[in-house]
Amino acid sequence: MSTAEDLTAALDAVERNAGSYAADLMDFVRLPSVSTETEHRPDIDAAATWVAARLSRAGFTEVRTIDTPGHPVVVGRLHHDRDLPTVIVYGHYDVQPVEPLELWESGPFEPEIRDGKIYGRGASDDKAGVLIAIQAVEAYTASGGLPPVNLTFLIEGEEEIGSPNLPEFLDQHRELLRADLAISADGGIYGVGTPSVTVGSRGLAAVQIDVRGASSDLHSGMYGGAVANPIMALARILSSLQDAEGRIQVEGFEAGVEPLQPSVRQALAALPDDEEAELAQLGLKSWWGDPEYLPRERRNVRPTLEVNGIGGGFQGNGIKTVLPSRAFAKVSCRLVVGQDPEQVVAALKRHVAKVTPAGVTATVTPLPGSGKAYQMPVDHPALEVAAESMEAVYKRRPFPVWTGGTVPVAEQFQAILGIWCLYFAFGEPDNALHAPNEFFRVDTIRQGTEATVRLLAGLAERRDALAPIS
Amino acid sequence: MSTAEDLTAALDAVERNAGSYAADLMDFVRLPSVSTETEHRPDIDAAATWVAARLSRAGFTEVRTIDTPGHPVVVGRLHHDRDLPTVIVYGHYDVQPVEPLELWESGPFEPEIRDGKIYGRGASDDKAGVLIAIQAVEAYTASGGLPPVNLTFLIEGEEEIGSPNLPEFLDQHRELLRADLAISADGGIYGVGTPSVTVGSRGLAAVQIDVRGASSDLHSGMYGGAVANPIMALARILSSLQDAEGRIQVEGFEAGVEPLQPSVRQALAALPDDEEAELAQLGLKSWWGDPEYLPRERRNVRPTLEVNGIGGGFQGNGIKTVLPSRAFAKVSCRLVVGQDPEQVVAALKRHVAKVTPAGVTATVTPLPGSGKAYQMPVDHPALEVAAESMEAVYKRRPFPVWTGGTVPVAEQFQAILGIWCLYFAFGEPDNALHAPNEFFRVDTIRQGTEATVRLLAGLAERRDALAPIS
Numbered sequence: 001m002s003t004a005e006d007l008t009a010a011l012d013a014v015e016r017n018a019g020s021y022a023a024d025l026m027d028f029v030r031l032p033s034v035s036t037e038t039e040h041r042p043d044i045d046a047a048a049t050w051v052a053a054r055l056s057r058a059g060f061t062e063v064r065t066i067d068t069p070g071h072p073v074v075v076g077r078l079h080h081d082r083d084l085p086t087v088i089v090y091g092h093y094d095v096q097p098v099e100p101l102e103l104w105e106s107g108p109f110e111p112e113i114r115d116g117k118i119y120g121r122g123a124s125d126d127k128a129g130v131l132i133a134i135q136a137v138e139a140y141t142a143s144g145g146l147p148p149v150n151l152t153f154l155i156e157g158e159e160e161i162g163s164p165n166l167p168e169f170l171d172q173h174r175e176l177l178r179a180d181l182a183i184s185a186d187g188g189i190y191g192v193g194t195p196s197v198t199v200g201s202r203g204l205a206a207v208q209i210d211v212r213g214a215s216s217d218l219h220s221g222m223y224g225g226a227v228a229n230p231i232m233a234l235a236r237i238l239s240s241l242q243d244a245e246g247r248i249q250v251e252g253f254e255a256g257v258e259p260l261q262p263s264v265r266q267a268l269a270a271l272p273d274d275e276e277a278e279l280a281q282l283g284l285k286s287w288w289g290d291p292e293y294l295p296r297e298r299r300n301v302r303p304t305l306e307v308n309g310i311g312g313g314f315q316g317n318g319i320k321t322v323l324p325s326r327a328f329a330k331v332s333c334r335l336v337v338g339q340d341p342e343q344v345v346a347a348l349k350r351h352v353a354k355v356t357p358a359g360v361t362a363t364v365t366p367l368p369g370s371g372k373a374y375q376m377p378v379d380h381p382a383l384e385v386a387a388e389s390m391e392a393v394y395k396r397r398p399f400p401v402w403t404g405g406t407v408p409v410a411e412q413f414q415a416i417l418g419i420w421c422l423y424f425a426f427g428e429p430d431n432a433l434h435a436p437n438e439f440f441r442v443d444t445i446r447q448g449t450e451a452t453v454r455l456l457a458g459l460a461e462r463r464d465a466l467a468p469i470s
Numbered sequence: 471m472s473t474a475e476d477l478t479a480a481l482d483a484v485e486r487n488a489g490s491y492a493a494d495l496m497d498f499v500r501l502p503s504v505s506t507e508t509e510h511r512p513d514i515d516a517a518a519t520w521v522a523a524r525l526s527r528a529g530f531t532e533v534r535t536i537d538t539p540g541h542p543v544v545v546g547r548l549h550h551d552r553d554l555p556t557v558i559v560y561g562h563y564d565v566q567p568v569e570p571l572e573l574w575e576s577g578p579f580e581p582e583i584r585d586g587k588i589y590g591r592g593a594s595d596d597k598a599g600v601l602i603a604i605q606a607v608e609a610y611t612a613s614g615g616l617p618p619v620n621l622t623f624l625i626e627g628e629e630e631i632g633s634p635n636l637p638e639f640l641d642q643h644r645e646l647l648r649a650d651l652a653i654s655a656d657g658g659i660y661g662v663g664t665p666s667v668t669v670g671s672r673g674l675a676a677v678q679i680d681v682r683g684a685s686s687d688l689h690s691g692m693y694g695g696a697v698a699n700p701i702m703a704l705a706r707i708l709s710s711l712q713d714a715e716g717r718i719q720v721e722g723f724e725a726g727v728e729p730l731q732p733s734v735r736q737a738l739a740a741l742p743d744d745e746e747a748e749l750a751q752l753g754l755k756s757w758w759g760d761p762e763y764l765p766r767e768r769r770n771v772r773p774t775l776e777v778n779g780i781g782g783g784f785q786g787n788g789i790k791t792v793l794p795s796r797a798f799a800k801v802s803c804r805l806v807v808g809q810d811p812e813q814v815v816a817a818l819k820r821h822v823a824k825v826t827p828a829g830v831t832a833t834v835t836p837l838p839g840s841g842k843a844y845q846m847p848v849d850h851p852a853l854e855v856a857a858e859s860m861e862a863v864y865k866r867r868p869f870p871v872w873t874g875g876t877v878p879v880a881e882q883f884q885a886i887l888g889i890w891c892l893y894f895a896f897g898e899p900d901n902a903l904h905a906p907n908e909f910f911r912v913d914t915i916r917q918g919t920e921a922t923v924r925l926l927a928g929l930a931e932r933r934d935a936l937a938p939i940s
Contacts, residue, residue, distance in 0.1 A: 036788050097790060103686065161788060202691060206789050215753025216573070217905040221672065221804055221875025224776045225716065225768035228758035231777040231799070235708035242702065244827060246695065283685025288698035288829035298695035306694045307701040308792050309783030314800060318506050318631060319676050319837040320567060321802050321876075322778050322904050329701070330784060332791050334691055357714060359758035367789040405691025406791075434792050435687040 006145055007457040013142040014135070014450050021135060021445040022118060026111040028054075028093075028127045029120035035071060035094035035160045044157050047093040048072045051130065051155050058134045059141030060153065066173075068165040071157030075176060078137065079150040085466040086150040087459060088177060090409050090421070091130035091185040092159035095122030096434045103436035117439040124431035124440040129185035130155055132426060132445060136452035148460035152179055156409075159186065162204070162369025163408050170416040180466040181382060181420055181459065182413040187403055188427030191274055192441070195390035195398040195451075197383050198423035200301075200375035203335035204406040205344040206308075206367040209237060209352060210328045213360045217313075218323040228359025230327040231312045237362060238329060240355045241305055246289035246298075248305050252347035256338035260293075260301060263378070267400050268296050281430060300402040304334040330367065334404060341370035371408030374421070382422045382465040389424075389454035393447050419468050424455055476615055477927040483612040484605070484920050491605060491915040492588060496581040498524075498563075498597045499590035505541060505564035505630045514627050517563040518542045521600065521625050528604045529611030530623065536643075538635040541627030545646060548607065549620040555936040556620040557929060558647060560879050560891070561600035561655040562629035565592030566904045573906035587909040594901035598910040598918070599655035600625055602896060605915075606922035618930035622649055626879075629656065632674070632839025633878050640886040650936040651852060651890055651929065652883040655922075657873055658897030661744060662911070665860035665868035665921075667853050668893035670771075670845035673805030674876040675814040676778075676837040679707060679822060680798045683830045687783075688793040698829025700797040701782045707832060708799055710825045711775055716759035716768075718775050722817035726808035730763075730771060733848070737870050738766050751900060770872040774804040800837065804874060811840035841878030844891065852892045852935035859894075859924035863917050889938050894925055 033047035034040040048065050055063045055076035062077040071094065079086065098108040098121050106112040111120035133153070140147040154177065156166055170177060190196035211230040218227060242248055275295065279286065287295040293302050312327025314320035333344055349364045356362040376383060378400060390398045403423065410421040426448035432438045459465050503517035504510040518535050525533045525546030532547040541564065549556065568578040568591050576582040581590035603623070610617040624647065626636055640647060660666035681700040688697060712718055745765065749756065757765040763772050782797025784790035803814055819834045826832040846853060848870060860868045873893065880891040896918035902908045929935050 036786065036790065097784070097786065099784070099786070100687075204691075204791070206791070213754070216902060216907070217570075218752070219875065219903045219905070220774070220776045220778060220802060221674075221873070222899060222903065223752075223769060224804055224874065225759045225772060225774035226757045226765040227752065227754065229776055231780045232708060232712065235705040235777070235780075236714070238702060238705035239709045244706070282688070282693075282697065284683070284697065284829070286829065287696045289695045295696040299693060302695060304690070304695035306690045306699055306791075306793050307705070307783065308690060308790060309785045309794065310701045310705075310797065311781050311785040313777065313779030314567070314569070315779045315781040315798075316506065316567065316569070319800060319802065319839050320506065320778060320904065321674070321676070321776075321839070323776050324779065327780065328785075330789060332690060332789065334694055359754070359756065369789050369791070403691070404694065405689060429692060432686060433689040433692065434790065435689065437686070 003148055003457055003460060006140065006148060007453065009143050009145055010139040010453045011450060013139040014446065014453060017135065017139065017142065018446045022113060022442045025118055025123065025128055025131055025440065025445060028131060029111040029123050030109055032109040033094050033157065034097050035158055036097050044071045044094060048074050048157055051093050054134055055153060058138035068169055070165045073169055074155040076153040078147065080146050081150065084150050085463065086152060086179040088152045088154055088179040088182040089133045089185055090182055091133060091155045092126045092157065093130060093155055094157040094160050096160050100436065105437055113442065116442050118442060119437055119439045121438055123438050124427045125433045125438065126159065126186040128440040128445060129425045132448040132452055133185040135449045136456065139449065139453050148457050152177060164368055166409060167412050167416060170412055174417065177417060179419055180468055181422060184407055184410055184421050184423045185425050186407050187423040187425035188429065190271060190399055190401050192428045192430065193394060194272060195394040195396060196401040197386045197390065197398045198403045199378055199383065199400050200373060201403045201405060201407050201410055203339060203341060203371045203373040204332060205335060205341035205370045206330065206332035207345055207348050208328055208330050208365045208367055209234065209362055210326065211360050211362045212326050214325050217325050220321045220323040223323050227323060228357065230324055230360050233357045233360040234312065234327045234329055236357050237352055237355055238307055245291055250347050250351040253344060254303060255343060256340065257303065257336055258338055260297060264301055265297065268294065268300065271296060271399055299404045301336060303336050303339060306332055308332050334406065335373050337373045337375050339373065341372065371406055372411045374410040374414060376420055380420060381462055382420065382459065385458040385462050385465050386422055386424055386455060389451045389458050392454055393451045414469065424452065473618055473927055473930060476610065476618060477923065479613050479615055480609040480923045481920060483609040484916065484923060487605065487609065487612065488916045492583060492912045495588055495593065495598055495601055495910065495915060498601060499581040499593050500579055502579040503564050503627065504567050505628055506567050514541045514564060518544050518627055521563050524604055525623060528608035538639055540635045543639055544625040546623040548617065550616050551620065554620050555933065556622060556649040558622045558624055558649040558652040559603045559655055560652055561603060561625045562596045562627065563600060563625055564627040564630050566630050570906060575907055583912065586912050588912060589907055589909045591908055593908055593910040594897045595903045595908065596629065596656040598915060599895045602915060602918040603655040603922055605919045606926065609919065609923050618927050622647060634838050636879060637882050637886060640882055644887065647887060649889060650938055651892060654877055654880055654891050654893045655895050656877050657893040657895035658899065660741060660869055660871050662898045662900065663864065664742060665864040665866060666871040667856045667868045668873050669848055669853065669870050670843060671873045671875060671877050671880055673809060673811060673841045673843040674802060675805060675811035675840045676800065676802035677815055677818050678798055678800050678835045678837055679704065679832060680796065681830050681832045682796050684795050687795050690791045690793040693793050697793060698827065700794055700830050703827045703830040704782065704797045704799055706827050707822055707825055708777055715761055720817050720821045723814060724773060725813060726810065727773065727806055728808055730767065734771055735767065738764065738770065741766060741869055769874045771806060773806050773809060776802055778802050804876065805843050807843045807845050809843065811842065841876055842881045844880040844884060846890055850890065851932055852890065855928040855932050855935050856892055856894055856925060859921045859928050862924055863921045884939065894922065
């Protein structure tokens with residue numbers, strides 16, 4: 001068959017198979033593969049086994065579950081023609097924790113379809129992404145055909161804890177993973193029904209700040225007013241990290257950051273403006289943050305600093321008049337090209353040392369998950385193939401966008417395997433990623449699968465899209 | 471027998487009985503009567519039953535466990551001579567929560583004697599106080615005698631949650647509780663082996679501040695930098711409550727507060743200075759707080775504001791890059807004479823409304839436990855009797871002190887029953903009240919019991935110490 005015939009057959013297969021996609025995703029979501037919590041280790045293994053079996057069912061000929069010092073990586077290869085280029089597809093089977101559990105309307109691991117949406121932890125991030133890519137390959141193999149490129153799927157189980165073992169895995173399995181281009185099935189599009197091609201992603205640096213005062217909790221009636229309060233000290237430290245309008249005040253934080261390029265600002269400014277609807281959906285009256293940049297710039301191409309969690313003293317119901325001995329906060333920063341995670345952590349340490357109030361000690365400890373930002377050349381032909389594939393499905397020309405999140409693997413494919421990583425994924429901004437009531441739209445599974453089928457055909461046609469980094 | 475002979479017989483009884491005091495207290499501590507947590511309700515009832523039985527065993531002739539809308543109040547009366555004055559003894563059988571449990575060296579409800587100290591939650595606050603008073607009465611009844619005054623014990627179970635039902639209880643049982651003076655067996659002395667007589671106690675006003683941002687937790691990579699962070703907003707609100715040196719910045723907070731009287735400052739300045747040792751014991755290098763006042767002034771007679779607890783976002787191990795939708799803090803203030811708890815709460819509400827950053831909403835909700843400060847006339851004869859009773863045991867003249875803590879009942883005896891409340895209790899500042907590893911010294915039980923035996927004899931001799939408030 002010609003490539004065009006293969007594509008037509010595969011698209012027909014998507015048509016035939018689409019009825020089973022929702023059930024497939026719900027099966028996957030039922031596995032509570034939370035990577036941050038060690039008690040979920042058996043569920044992690046079960047999810048890896050599930051992915052391996054699913055790859056085999058889709059026609060992959062070599063499927064291996066490879067142990068790492070952490071969670072296993074599933075590698076599935078379907079290399080059927082040594083003259084064809086090879087494409088790696090990256091995704092992850094692990095998911096975020098579910099807390100606060102009481103805000104979920106249905107069990108996070110008891111997926112439920114409501115109003116055309118499959119609700120459950122990981123439904124969008126990244127179990128739909130993994131399944132869409134597998135289903136696209138399966139569309140080619142379903143009728144006895146073969147995909148138009150050799151494929152290597154690399155599905156890991158530690159993305160939500162920062163992929164600590166992935167760099168070494170890539171380094172140790174260079175031969176197994178030899179390829180011409182990577183595709184990340186983890187990511188998303190600009191809006192519901194509004195496709196986009198992702199040009200870059202931000203990096204991450206995160207720390208925990210621990211503040212200690214007296215050696216034990218004290219009675220506030222006995223020592224209040226005379227012993228420094230670690231919660232109050234922590235509040236002062238946190239307040240010093242940003243000004244009231246959100247400008248980061250940490251010296252050295254932005255070292256290496258270039259001013260935003262006009263082309264980037266123009267591309268972002270040209271995005272369709274559905275911000276009012278988005279605000280309403282978030283229950284907000286207005287955006288917030290550094291007034292020198294548009295909200296979309298702050299969300300995508302500017303560095304950020306957020307407090308992700310805080311705790312100290314008595315948190316139960318009612319009152320306990322304690323003067324606590326400790327408090328902590330978790331702070332994470334999204335980084336842009338030019339920022340080095342280690343240097344950002346060092347800047348945070350220097351800042352905290354400088355502003356820690358009298359009477360307490362503060363320590364700053366790096367948290368896992370750090371990674372550099374990643375950016376493809378905006379004129380890379382793979383981006384054009386991706387745009388055409390999406391346009392064929394969505395009937396709209398995709399916008400170039402920069403994702404605000406962090407997918408450390410993109411920068412690692414670049415740095416370790418010497419290949420570009422094309423984001424090609426279908427999460428939507430309202431999917432409640434990392435939050436209660438995460439969901440993925442049933443219709444989007446099919447749209448994503450069709451677009452991925454087209455992408456593989458398009459890449460096979462456009463060999464210059466598959467050139468490794470020179 | 472004469473009063474002097476009664477006293478001698480009672481002191482002999484203390485000598486005989488002292489060997490059983492530690493076991494008695496440990497029995498009481500084994501009951502986990504935590505009043506803040508509803509799951510401990512059966513333990514609350516068990517503790518009330520225990521107290522009632524203990525009163526009966528000590529010779530009280532009328533013992534009743536009286537229900538309230540909350541926890542029962544145990545009232546034990548030993549009224550044997552209508553010509554004698556009546557003294558109420560107040561204490562409480564409920565205890566604080568035990569968290570953080572991991573910091574206890576032995577189970578909070580598995581009392582253990584180490585180095586002459588009985589460790590356990592409530593060992594000092596207030597189970598030792600209750601038992602010392604019962605044992606003092608028992609010393610009189612042990613040899614077939616009777617105490618030199620009529621006694622009404624009122625032991626409640628809601629002190630650690632602010633005695634919400636006590637005012638109504640006092641009001642409804644005026645006849646049962648008719649008396650000439652109250653004694654609070656809840657309180658303490660200045661230092662280990664350093665007795666003091668407590669002239670007053672501070673009041674309390676407490677609130678919870680809840681800050682809300684977006685309607686659900688968000689992905690910090692997607693919304694960070696563009697949506698207000700409730701933890702950061704809360705940090706700014708808390709930082710605004712005090713300046714960096716601890717001066718409270720809440721407008722109207724000190725309305726009604728008189729400047730410290732020179733006699734009070736002198737009395738406090740004359741206290742023996744063991745502050746270096748105290749700092750070392752607390753693991754601190756220096757005191758902290760408003761430089762216009764001495765630490766002991768800030769701890770005893772000045773109003774305070776402390777953050778007792780804070781929570782928001784992800785508090786587990788590792789990292790979750792969430793932009794949380796909510797955060798809260800619990801703030802409590804110790805009040806001095808002239809401050810009204812309701813007005814202080816109103817001032818906090820106005821302040822928070824004024825300083826809440828853009829992009830979030832903040833609500834301020836009063837917490838239970840509010841009460842006014844209490845102060846006896848410094849020349850009240852009951853204070854002199856108390857001082858003499860302590861001096862006979864400790865061989866040191868007690869100092870007048872103001873306790874920094876709050877015992878709402880003192881002000882309630884004054885306001886509702888029209889009688890003064892004399893603090894007469896033996897907690898020591900190192901007892902880790904409200905904290906892990908709370909303890910009470912075995913030797914102090916006996917010292918307290920002997921002093922209380924002497925107090926009852928002294929009050930019987932000095933009828934002007936028993937005059938109701940005119």
